[in-house]
Each structure stands twice: as C-alpha cells, then as structure tokens.
Amino acid sequence: MTPGLPCLPASSGCEVTKPPRAFSTLAPVRKRDGLFKLLGLCLLAGVLTAGILFPVVGAAGVISNQASETVEQTSSNLADVPPPLVTTVTDSGGKPIATLYKQYRIPVAPNEINDSLRWALLSAEDKAFYEHHGVNWARTLRAAVSNTAGGDTQGASTITQQYVKNYLINVVYRDDKAGQDTAREQSLSRKLKEARIAINLETKLSKDQILTGYLNVVEFSRQIYGIGAAAHAYFDTTPEKLTVPQAALLAGLVNNPIVNDPWNHPDKATKRRNLVLDRMVSNQKLAKADADRFKAEPLGVTPDTPAKPSANCTGAGPENGFFCQYVEDYLIKSGMSKDQLYTGGYTIKTTLDEKANHEAKVSAETQVSKTQKNVANTLSLVKPGKDRHEVVALAANRDYGIDQDQGQTTFALPSGVYNTGGAGSSYKIFTSAAVLNQGIAGIYSNIPVGSSYTSHVFTGGGSHCPPTGPPLNSKWYCVSNASKNSPGSSSLQEALATSPNTAFVGLEDRLGGTGPVIDMATKLGMRNTMASDTNGAEVDPKDPKSVPQSKAYGPTDKTPGYGAFTLGFSPTSGLELGNVAATLLSGGVWCPPTPLASLTGRDGKTVPVKEEACEQVVPEGLANTLAIGMSKDDQPGGTSAKAAAAVGWDRPMIGKTGTSQNNGSATFVAGTPQLAGAAMVFRTTGSGGLCFNGVGNVTTCGSNANMFGGVTPAQTWFGAMKNILGDQPIAQLPPEDPKYTGH
Template sequence: MTAQRPEHLTPGRVASHLGVMLAVAAVLGVVVAGLAIPFAGVVGIGAKNVAETMDQLPAELETEALAQRTQVLDEDGEVIATLYDQNRVNVQLTDVSRMMVKAIVAIEDYRFYQHGALDLKGTLRAFITNQASSGVVQGGSSITQQLVKLTLVDQAKSKKEQAAATDESYARKLRELRYAVALEQRHTKDWILERYLNTAYFGDGAWGIQSAARHYFDVNAKDLNLKQSALLAGLVKNPYGYDPTKFADRAVARRNVVLDRMAELGIIKERRADKIKDRKLGLKVQATPNGCVNARAPFFCDYVLNYLQKDRSLGRNVKERRELIFSGGLTIRTTIDLDAQAAADEAVAAAVYPEAEAIGGLAMVEPGTGKVRAIAQSRPMGSDRSIGQTYLNYVVNQKYGDSAGFQPGSTFKVFVLAAALEQGLPTSTSFNAQPQMEIPEYEYEDCDGEPYGYGTWPVGNSTSSGYMDMYRGTRESVNTYFAQLEMETGICEPYQLAKAMGVDLTNPEGKGPGLPERVPSFVLGIPDASPLEMAEAYATFAARGLHCDSRPVVAIEDARGNLLKEYPAECQQVLQETTADAVNDILRGVIEGGFASAQNLGRDAAGKTGTSQSGRAIWFVGYTPNMATASMIAGANESGTPKSLEGVDIGPTTIYGASGSGYAAPVWGNAMRGILDQLPAESFTPPSSVTNSGSFDDDGLDDD
C-alpha cells in the first residue's frame, strides 16, 4: 500500500520549504563566514545583495545602560517612593539562582554555551518545523539574537526606530544576526546571559529577573527555587499571554512545559518535574508603586521631583533630567522626617477636610540646615475632585509647585521689625497707634536710589490701639504701629530682607500679572507666599540670623551606589545675631500671653499670626530654636481659586471671624506637639544690644 503524504505537505509547499531552507542557509553562510556565500541567490534575495547589506551594517551593537527604577529615601534610609519608566533592578549573574539560569537556558536556548552567535541546527529545525506547521511552533533565535532584538527595541527613540526593531523584514533579521556575531565577539557568554536576564520583560510591569522575582514571589533572584524558576523562564516567550496574575491556567501549562524540557535534557529528574507540575503557582505578588501618588509623602515627593528637575547639573534640559530620575536607578536621599510628616499630616487633616472649599497647608524647615522635614496639605494627591483630590502642590514655592501662594497677612510684619532693629532702632521705639490713620503721602527711596511716591495710605487696626513699643505692637499685631514703623525703615530694606530670608518676591512694582509687592501695604502681607517660604524665612530667626535655603535632598547616588551629587546646606548670615535674638524675644510674646497663648508648648517658642485682606487666608508661623513651621488655611474652590473663608465649612468647624490665632495656630500647635519629644528643649539666646549694620544691597544681603 502506498504511503499517504500528509495534507499539509503538498508538492508546492515542500518546494516552498526547501526554498526557505536555502535562503536561511545563504543568510547564515554570509553571517558566519563574513562574505563567503555558498549559494548564488534564492527566493528573491541575491547573495550579493545580502553581502552588501551586511557590509553596510555597524560592526558592533552599542548596549546602553538599562533603565532601572529609582528609590527615594527618607533621612533614615527608608523607601518613601519608587520612580521608574521600567521597573528593573539590575543584578549580576552570580546573584541569580543556578536553577533559574538552568531553566531559562533549557527553554530558550539549551545549546547556548555550545554554539556561537547563531544556533545553526536550532534555526534550521525551527524554520522547517514552523513552515511545515503553517505557524510558529518553535523559536530558532539564540539567546544572543533575542538579546539583540530586546536591546534594539529598548533603545528605540522614535516610532520609526521601534517599527524597524520589530518588523518582519529580511533587513531586520540580517541586522540582528550581524549584531549577534558582534556581541559574541566582544562579550562572554555569561555577560550575554546576565544582560538578557536583566533586559527581558517578565510581564505585569516587571522588567528583569530581580524585579520579577520580587514581584511574583517576594524573594530575591538568587533565592528562586525550581517551581518559581520554571514559571519565570516560561514568561519571556509571551509575558502578557502567560501572565500568572491574569491567566493562571496558561501560566501553569507554560511552567509545566519548562519543567518537561528540563527533565528531557536531564537537568532534573522526571519524577521531580511531575511532582512540581502538580503544585499551584504559589504567587506572593508584591506591588511596586510608581510615582508620587503612591508615595508615603506624595507632595513632598512631588517637591523633590520638581526640585531635581530644576537642577541643570543633572541634564541639559528637563527631559534629560526626568529620564535620569526615572531610568537611572538612582538613590535619592532626602531630608524628610517621617515622624514629622505624620504629625503634619494628622494636624492638617484634623483641621481641614479634603472636600472643603479651603486648603490647609503646613511646612516644617530645620533652622541652620534648611532641611525640609515635612510638607502636608489637606487635599490628597489624586484625580477625583469629588472627594477633594488634586495634583496641585499648594505648599511649596511656585517654581517647585503649582500655586502662586496666598497673602500671608501680618506674618510679614516681622520683616519691617527686623529691618528696624538692623537700622539701630531700639525695641522701645514707640508710636501712638491710632485706630484709624491716614498715612500721609511721602516718598521712599526706591531700591535703585530713585524717589518713589506712593500717595496717601489709609490704614486701620483690627485689634487694639494706643501708645506702644515694638513688644506690644507685635504681640497685639497693631497695623497702625507697623505702618509708622515702616515709615522709619522705608520699604526697600524690609522688602530685600524678606527676599534674603527666602520669600520669592519677584514683582516689586506690579509689572506683569499679580499685585505690586513693594508698596506701603507690604508690611500687612499683600505679596503672595507659600508655607514653605514662610517657614524658611522664620527659620532664619531661629538660627540667629543665619538663612539657609530650603532643600529636600541631601545626596544622589547612581545605580552602583557611587555618589553622583551632594546637596549641602547653603547658608548666609543675613541678620546680626543680636537682631535675631531681639526678634525672637519679641515674638515669644505672641505665644506667651499674646493671641496664640493657647499654643504655648511649655518651652521656648516664638511666632506670628496673620490674616489676609477679606479673610482669604489665615496663618500662623512659629518656631522653636530647632524647628520652624508655617501653618496656613486658605479659602479656595476645587480649582484653587481664592475666596473668603468667612462662613466656610472646613470640615470639623465653620469659620466665623477668620483669624490666624483662632484657626491656623491650633494646626501649628498640634503639629509641633506631635514631634516635641524628638526636639531637644533648647532656649533662645537672650537679647542684648542691637547695633546698626547698615542697609541691604541689591542681593538682599548686608553691606558688611
């Protein structure tokens, strides 16, 4: 009886298979033998053209650094956020379990350590089998060839490059073959396998073997057992299709294929394979949060990102800096104190609810170092406005956040107070602070030395009136007292002093959007500022006149743990120590018998209340010798547009008679009491005589 030919192997199809075999042989001959062409031309591609195409390709494949995830750490080294474009942590081959190495080689390229860049036997076998089956049944690419493809896809910078890295043309195959030869010539087999394991995608957001081991099993790559290794080895063929978190049955079947292959090759006993095949996947999936939304301190994390993306030393532009941050495998060591952050979060959350038409914000800055210890706001990070979420950071300077700030009210009086003391005016300087006053038209000298007329200025008190000195005028926050004190100091020096102490004043004469800042009402806090700016400024008093720029980062390390950059304290003495001592003594009165006496901490502390015009924002900025904290509540709709706080339900209460002492000061007090056990009970230096130090120059620094 004549044997029947299988239906799928018709004469025409057999001829086609032979043609493909000849084409493969021709291509392989070119690659392996350089330009030695064993066949003249087959299936529409001439050997001469193949050789010319090979000649035009680069002789080497540049393997760029793989994208790795970045970790953001608190001051004690705990992870507060992970940032990545690809969730990958590179490991050396010696840090991958031997069973994992055996599993991946068995299923992907069992002769990897015997053949060169190309597995001729495996490639021909795969072509024949796949053509005979009218589909892809076997893969013929070696691990080196797979690495080339993964590398080209990973390094593609444009859609055109991505398409070229994945198309099914002979040109792409030839390019991969040439690069594979180059890789084998330049690198050891172990290097190639290590790179492959770190490059491969294992599904569900896990790039590289270490991230995959952590993600699926919560173990390190070096601790993967047989069952785990077989599963991961099976995923690289189709990371989505075999994803065990989505398609458990498929993942089990694929894992078992790997186990069978390992048994077939004699790597493990068949009975061991059968035993493992009967077991469940044993997943212990660990999510790896990405970005600031999932951070332990979302808005502090956001501040860190914006701070670093402004650092020109990290890249030529924002795009380069972002790529370094999200792909560089950095370790970013920050200044955040999680205990302080927790205290800040709790204090703000208890005072202002997320969905309220108000924003509660608080910042903590360490005097003498500029370290930002906490950033908190009442609206959590997210996109659901119905529950008060937002992505806008209202607490930090506008250049690092999303808000132009809010009017700080009488908290600005301290800049006129300090300028007066710097100019040699004694604390006994007294005025008759009438309830209502029309400050007559007078001329100040502009900061450039030119006279500048402001016209008359009507001003009234909202607290007390009478004949008073600096102590009483500050303790009772008397507007007409400070209006007269500002006539003595002029506007220029308090304005420059505020800038020197960290307030981002940029619109002195009102040119462009926003109100003019350098006007007589400056003393009443009409310029906009953020809680972070005000905490930084008041920290200068706590540090006896030493101003330190706020900083959320202390150092960055690269993927290998080498120091990339340090961010040391940047400090300048902008006030005499004796001036700061006098200010501290005066501001103690606000807490010790003044409007904020309910927030007395039982140790040395000083501060100032503030209420903006129309009650749109209320403040309390206070400090001990070792911590400065600014608390603010501002009226704002869901888009952040300012509005009056009068009658606004902020959650636990409705505001009537908006005042810094009544609503913002308790938030400050609760936050400070939350960390009081961590702060040494230090005392302010008692004030002594204050000498005249001259005026501030254009940089806001003392002429001396």
C-alpha cells in the same frame, strides 16, 4: 564549509561542535529527513558568512565598512547605556519610604540564577545556548529562507540575539518609538545586523554573563523588567529561590508577556507554563513525572496584582508623600531631569524626621478634617543652622494620594506656592526687618498705632474711611485694624505681637514704598514665592500679564508699589515662610530649605547636587534683635497666646500670626532655636472666607468668616511642636544688638 559552524552530526562538509562536557544531556539529534534541507542551509550560511557577516578586506564584503562601524557602535551602546533602575528614597535614618521608577528592575548576579530558571528559559527559548557562538545558524538561516519566500524571521533568535534586541528596545531606545520599531523590524537586514552584534558580544562576555544580562533586561509586563523584579512581583521571592513551575511560568512570559499575563489571562498563562515544562522534559532537564505533577499545580502568583512598589511618591504614603514630592521637585530644580531621577537607580537619603512629620500630620488633621472640602491645613518645619537649613517635616490635613473622594491630593500643599489667599500679617516681619535695617525704628521704639491710617504715599482706594491731612489729588490708601481699640502708639515689639495694620502701613510709608520690604522678603526666604506670578504659578514669559510678584507689587516709575504688601495678600509658600523663621534664628543666614542628606549613585558613589549657597542676608545683630522683637506673640496679649497656653507652652520662641482679607487664609510663622516652621490654613479654590467652628471643624463660609492666625494655624504649630520637642533642653533666644533696639 566554514570551520566551527554548528550543524547536526554527519552533515557533509560541516565540522561538528560538541557541547561542553558540563552540558552533555541536551536534546536528541533531529530526524534524518531534515538533513538535506539543513545541508542546503549550511551552504547558504557559508555564502552569507563570507559575503555579508565578516567583511574584513576592502570590497570583498557585501556590507560596507561603514555598516560594520555602525554595528560596532551599536554594540558599544549596550555597555555605554545602563539599564533603568529603581531610585530609592529614605528618611533621615536610612529607612526606605518610596521608590521612583519607569521600569521596575532589581538587578541580579549570575550566581543568583538557579538551575530551575536557567533550564526553563533555555528549554523554552534557546536549548543550544551553550553550543553556539551567538547565532544559531540553523534557525536563523531557515528563517532567512522563509523570509525570501514571503515568510518572516520570527523565532530564529538565540538568547544572545534576544539580549541585543531587548537591550535596544528596553534600554537604548526606551523613549524612542522609531528606534524601537527599527529594533523590532522583521527583516533580513535587521536580523543580520543583530547577528553581528551578538557575535561581537560573545567574544567579550561569558555565556553566564550574557544569560544574566538578558534576564536583567527582558520585560515581564506591567513595568516589570528583569528576573529580580519579576520573582518578587509575581511570587514574592528571589530568583535563586524560584521553584520549577514558577521558573517555567516566568520563562514562558518572555515570549509574549501581555498575552500570557497570569492575572488577566490565567488560562493562557497556565498553557504556556505547561508548554515550557514539556520542553524541559524534551530537553532532558526534567523528568516527565515531575512535569506532570507541576502541571497540576496552580499558578501561585500573588493575589490580584503583582507585588511591586508604587512607581512614584504615592508609595511614600499619606503622611510622607508631601516630603517625597518636595524631594523630587528640589532635585529637578537643582538640575536633574525627571528621567534621570526615575531611571538612575539613586539612593536618596533625606532629612525627613518621621516622628516630627507624624506629629505634624496628626496636629494638622486634628485641627481640620482631611475630608473637609476646599480647606487645606499645612505645617512645614525646618531646622535652623548657619551652614544648612534641613527640612524635617512637610505635612497637611489632606492625605497625599490620588483618591480625591477621600480628600487626597498630589499637589505640594506644604511646600509649593498654593496658598493663593496670602499669609496675612506674617508679612509684617519683612517691613520690620527693613525698618531695622534702615534705622527708622528699633524694636523698642514707639510707633504710631491709630484705629485707621491713610497713606499719602500709596494710592489705590480706601473710600471706607476719610482721608486725613492735606487734600489729595488722587485716590488715597486707607487701612484700619481688626480690633477697634487702639493704644495710639506702641513699641515695634508690641506691634509685632498685637499686629495692628495701621502701624505697618505707616512704616512702609516711612520706607518710601514697598521696594525695601519686597527686597527683605526675598532675602529672608520668600524666593520662589516672589519669583512666582500673582496667581502663584511659574511666570510664563509668553504672557505679558504673567510677571513675578516682586515686580507686580514693587515700585515703578509711577508708583511706590502696593501698600497692602505688608498685609500679606499675595500667594505664599508655607515652607518658605517657615524658612524665614529659620533664617532669623540662624543669625540672618539664609540657606535653601534642603530635603537632602545624601545622594548616592548606582555605583555606591556620592553624587554631587547643585544647591544654592548659604548667604548672610542681614546682619547677625539685626536678625537676633528682630527675633527678640517677635518673642512676645505667645505671651499674654499676643495673638497666639491662647493657643500657647492650651498646650502649656514654656519655651522661648519667636512668632507672628497672619490673617488675610476676608479671613480666607491664615498663618503662623514661628520657631525655637532647635526648630522653626509655619502653619497655614487656606481655601484651595475659589474666594470667600473660612469659619472656625471649633477644633476639627473648619469650613468655608461667607460674610461670617472668623478665621485668624491665632486659631487654627497657631493651634496646629503648638500642637505639633510641644510633642516634637518633648523633653529636649530649653534653648534661649540670641541676645539683642543695641544697634537695633531703638534705645
């Protein structure tokens, strides 16, 4: 017989392998009536070992060298494919706010597995673990004989073999059903291959490493994998603190976690736990009296459900969930797959300022009730800078979550292109920047401001007011102002504060079309917005009607573009609108609005993230001068003056309100040198207007709509920023550049 093959004592022709000295109290010898059958199995083992399991010379083996190489490759996969781990998202101070995972797993080290757990598992699954070398031949070959007689091979695996099987199912082939089915296949060939890998592992890993590896991989149901996560989820404890009955329950689960689930099937779970306790007694690892006492104890699992964290951004809660969602979207856009994000075990330290985010949430919810149907109110805040634009807050009146009846949503309202009603006159910033860039006017230049204006450049209707000038051969584009009082003319700075439509459509005419305005919108920050289609969705290359806004509203061979672009009718991202203010307050340097402070891998090393580089998109003098041009909105006569006065605002700032057609959405983009951002209120579905009926009472409505950017959006921005900035020093705006003043 083959030397070293474990058999019972006195079995003829077999060498007895004694248990390690430290484990000398294993189960008693089997009864004599099994010796003859076992002797036959030992003989069969010798044949299989020589002919199948160890093919080392030419054609002497039954399995080819190619099969042997496959085994080696599979064995290597166990080391090359790391198990899925939990990714942790933190705020700017390192405090965890969310976990992202597909498998809830908390890895443990060998010294964290106590004796209660060790002997509960081995008594239940593999009491000869410390005796065999990866395969329990008595059990495996008995199953092989059963298989040849029409039985199956279940129940024959050692912990090492189960480690191999579970690693293949839960790690290597976790998203490959065909691979999982192969790993579960009840066939002799699969068992033999599994045995070879197990033997290979036993030559490379210690017994404690194998046991720990198995306990880190095995499933405990409900997305709970590994003993670290199971101890926490089932008993709110750690593996080294598990009691004997707790360990017995968990050891019993690995056999069939769904059937023995203690919440769904407490009777079956109790029966299985007690069976493990009995096996510990039989294995001489537990006194019978203690086992009887433990059997009388309740299961003791956490009430109702496992104590495990949420597997996605809902775990960040109603306030921080929108920020977490932006982190996920940002990393995926940067090249990380969602699978990598949810299995990589990263630590993502974000730029989230929880105090600022809280104030933003409170202010947004103060202005519009969280349960108000079909009305969203958002606030996005970005820190200006010439090397980074860090996002510090993303908030909404709605709570982040999945309970729609409570007004919750998982749509990225503050950051995504969800305001399909548009930003209104906030887009006049881009027309102003283009005019300054081309030298058409400076911030103090006088520009015409009539009560109505008819464009001779743009076409597309306007029958509500008559054309002026020479007769037109085509339709004209005519606009009027919200206010019937017109000064006739004003400086560009005054026009930015009072926002007459006629002045800015006239400036578009002088630019020759929307091309320079759209180009400036893209440069200053509206990049995802301009790349989205006219419904705010990603462009579908298969749909000829799905084109980016930059193309849909821009000039063509036949038209100079849509003159209404400066009036902000197109879908808009609030975060990008806020980043426009950050770009102007950074001397014209655009940077991607980043939510990332650092990204660390499971090994503790920094993981590089591919982020877009910062760009000097307009001359610094232009940006600084336009900031001065936008600095009067909060002053008497400005569209946000009342909202500023209501909170006692006393800081230099830039600002621009906007209201879309039919008052269905409104915005306020603004900033100080320390912090910039944008507030938006909009209908989430359908068309129509919004009615402002007082603070906290904003509703959808029809022809009597009265929402404006200087009301809810401005009140949201000032209400949050007053508390966020608190007693921080007052910072001055940068000096203007005479080149862009018009003097």
